[in-house]
Amino acid sequence: SAVISQKPSRDICQRGTSLTIQCQVDSQVTMMFWYRQQPGQSLTLIATANQGSEATYESGFVIDKFPISRPNLTFSTLTVSNMSPEDSSIYLCSVELRSYEQYFGPGTRLTVT
Amino acid sequence: QKEVEQNSGPLSVPEGAIASLNCTYSDRGSQSFFWYRQYSGKSPELIMFIYSNGDKEDGRFTAQLNKASQYVSLLIRDSQPSDSATYLCAVENTDKLIFGTGTRLQVFP
Numbered sequence: 198s199a200v201i202s203q204k205p206s207r208d209i210c211q212r213g214t215s216l217t218i219q220c221q222v223d224s225q226v227t228m229m230f231w232y233r234q235q236p237g238q239s240l241t242l243i244a245t246a247n248q249g250s251e252a253t254y255e256s257g258f259v260i261d262k263f264p265i266s267r268p269n270l271t272f273s274t275l276t277v278s279n280m281s282p283e284d285s286s287i288y289l290c291s292v293e294l295r296s297y298e299q300y301f302g303p304g305t306r307l308t309v310t
Numbered sequence: 311q312k313e314v315e316q317n318s319g320p321l322s323v324p325e326g327a328i329a330s331l332n333c334t335y336s337d338r339g340s341q342s343f344f345w346y347r348q349y350s351g352k353s354p355e356l357i358m359f360i361y362s363n364g365d366k367e368d369g370r371f372t373a374q375l376n377k378a379s380q381y382v383s384l385l386i387r388d389s390q391p392s393d394s395a396t397y398l399c400a401v402e403n404t405d406k407l408i409f410g411t412g413t414r415l416q417v418f419p
Binding site for chain 1: 353400406
């Protein structure tokens with residue numbers, strides 16, 4: 198597997214502000230993914246982030262709300278913009294090490310007040 | 311709509327028993343299947359993957375795949391209280407994973 202870190206691990210933010218979540222992996226990977234997991238729910242894919250190309254967003258998620266950067270093969274950021282209480286969730290990054298095998302970071306617990 | 315279905319549970323089994331977790335999927339084109347374990351407050355951890363019909367064993371875990379029936383299962387032998395967690399089934403579809411809602415397993419002493 199790989200060592201994946203996320204920062205911050207948790208945050209409490211006011212509505213209308215933005216938060217950038219960082220994801221760092223200890224090896225070079227082509228594909229990184231961002232998920233959201235609301236309490237008691239399963240994982241919902243927000244977008245796929247490949248280095249050197251624009252992120253691919255899933256239905257219901259837009260770049261203006263969740264801009265993603267992927268500057269190199271070990272790092273990605275997800276920004277949650279203009280936050281509302283509905284954005285309160287756990288945000289997870291994952292990396293694909295081998296064919297479709299994804300490994301997750303520890304997550305960022307976001308609370309919007 | 312590509313779907314992955316799991317019984318939410320909880321599935322309660324006594325320590326030492328076999329826990330059987332099931333998952334069905336809708337897309338016949340899917341070729342890769344994964345089981346993740348998620349402890350409360352933690353992120354999902356990949357524990358098994360299977361690509362071919364039949365059984366795949368790894369320690370106390372056995373994954374079973376039947377593509378004709380579009381069915382994946384995970385058996386946990388000699389269940390321990392430390393196996394108590396939510397188990398997520400994930401199915402590959404067009405270069406991404408579709409996750410089920412998970413089955414909560416409780417192993418009681």
